[in-house]
Amino acid sequence: KAGVTQTPRYLIKTRGQQVTLSCSPISGHRSVSWYQQTPGQGLQFLFEYFSETQRNKGNFPGRFSGRQFSNSRSEMNVSTLELGDSALYLCASSFEKPDRQFYNEQFFGPGTRLTVL
C-alpha cells in the first residue's frame, strides 16, 4: 500500500498570501489529521477530519482551515500568511472501522515545508 502523500513538499510564500496544502491518505483510511511542527512550539495538532466532517480542532486561529473530500483526501488552507506560519505541516491518516471505539495508529506523511518571507 502506498503511504500518506503530501503535496507540495516545499513551498515559499510571502506575508499576506494564502496557501493550500494537499494530503492523500492511505487507501481505506477515513481519518485525516493535520499537525504543524516548528522548532519553537514542536508538534501541534491543527484539526482532524473524518468522513468529510471536522471531528476535532486544535488551538489555532481561524486563518487555518481544512476540508475533506468524499475520497478522504484532505486540504488545509492558511490565509493571510504570517512569518510565524513557517513550519513543517504534517498530515496523518488512520484506519477506523465504523464500530471501532478505540484509538488507531496514525500514519504520517513526509510533510510540506512552508516558508513565509
Added chain:
Amino acid sequence: LAKTTQPISMDSYEGQEVNITCSHNNIATNDYITWYQQFPSQGPRFIIQGYKTKVTNEVASLFIPADRKSSTLSLPRVSLSDTAVYYCLVVNSSIKAAGNKLTFGGGTRVLVKP
C-alpha cells in the same frame, strides 16, 4: 489530558540498549501510552503502544508499572539509524471522546554514536 515528561536528550553507542523513561502522573483509566519516532524532515512513525505491564514488538519493548504513572521505552542494540526524536504520548482510547488527536511533548533526542 495527561501531560508527559521525558528527558530532552540522550546519547548512546552502537550495540547498546537505550531506555527512555516517561512520566505521566495524571494518566486516566482510558489512556494508553504510545511512542512515536521521528527522523529529521520526516513525519513521526508509530513504534509501540501499551496499557500496562510489558509490550514487545520487533522494534522495541515498553514497560509500564502497575500504577501506570511512568513508562519506559527500551530499544535493544541500537544502531546509527536509530538516531531520532522519540515522543511519549498519552492517548485517550475512546474515539468518541477524543477522536484521533495526538498531543506531542518535546520528545527525547537520541543520538547514537559509532
